[in-house]
Amino acid sequence: MEQHKDARSLIIRKRPSLLARLRRVLILFVLWIITGFIIYINVCFLLGVYSDALVSDYLVLNLSLHLYKTLAVLVIIVTAVITLFGTLHINALKRRAIHREQNNA
Secondary structure, three states: OOOOOOHHHHOOOOOOOHHHHHHHHHHHHHHHHHHHHHHHHHHHHHOOOOOHHHHHHHHHHOOOHHHHHHHHHHHHHHHHHHHHHHHHHHHHHHHHHHHHHHHHO
């Protein structure tokens, strides 16, 4: 007779501490604020809305077409690397699970 195990009981997850979760939330929040600000500056320049503050921010951030191309290539490379490592990790976990199933049988 085959035993059915609850799939959730087979997954071991470590819950991060409250401090670790708050730190992660703060970092992501700051990154999204910076991203939104950069998008705001670019949209203003594309629409022809100029002010001294926007021009100085634009110059401080050194925004340029060359930078956009470089960042786009960087995003594509990082996405590919994360996808590759994620796929390799998931396949390794599947192989390990199959090996454990065979050992327990």
